[in-house]
């Protein structure tokens with residue numbers, strides 16, 4: 604039995620439903636992060652859970668040497684079209700060690716965290732990211748704001764995109780936000796699920812303390828304003844200290 608995050612992100616429907624989250628949003632965040640971190644030209648950057656590679660491709664275009672990793676075979680196949688001397692992609696589970704002491708910056712962007720059921724797996728993913736970094740390297744984690752998400756009430760919405768009528772039921776239960784997504788495809792009803800853990804700022808700080816990553820800053824949006832409880836995002840800038 605596949606986990607929800609193995610099937611949903613690997614399906615074309617995920618990309619149809621979220622197609623409005625685009626390259627310009629990716630460029631805005633990356634430009635602001637580069638401005639803040641100021642990595643040397645040609646630095647090595649790891650994009651963990653890179654999806655279809657929108658951040659990786661943009662970074663490689665700016666002259667960095669970029670590796671994108673993702674669990675989804677379909678996403679990596681799609682990314683491979685963009686590979687060049689500065690840009691490579693691999694199918695990889697973020698819980699597993701990839702490389703050690705290799706990268707100046709590692710990124711985990713757009714709520715690509717909180718999928719696992721076990722705390723141990725959250726820690727494995729953070730430790731693998733830390734291991735991939737050179738000492739002094741930066742790890743950036745961009746997550747939804749769990750306070751804002753948990754305050755929003757359960758709801759049911761319908762959306763038609765590319766001729767597909769999506770029905771989405773959202774609920775917050777047992778410390779997770781769950782979305783049940785259904786639609787018709789070739790006369791059959793298809794169901795997918797998204798289930799993301801509501802990890803608080805304090806909990807993340809606790810996780811980071813159990814790794815070699817030290818929290819330097821916490822931002823609340825893609826313009827890198829400070830984090831507040833009603834901010835849209837929860838963005839950690841951390842640094843490998845040993």
Ligand SMILES: C[S@@+](CC[C@H](N)C(=O)[O-])C[C@H]1O[C@@H](n2cnc3c(N)ncnc32)[C@H](O)[C@@H]1O
Nearest residue numbers: 608612652653654673674675696697712713715
């Ligand atoms: C919300 S998407 C974000 C993708 C990308 N960062 C972006 O902003 O476009 C989450 C991504 O995490 C990937 N993913 C889920 N579980 C993973 C795992 N265990 N290891 C690596 N990638 C994973 C999914 O395949 C999906 O592409």
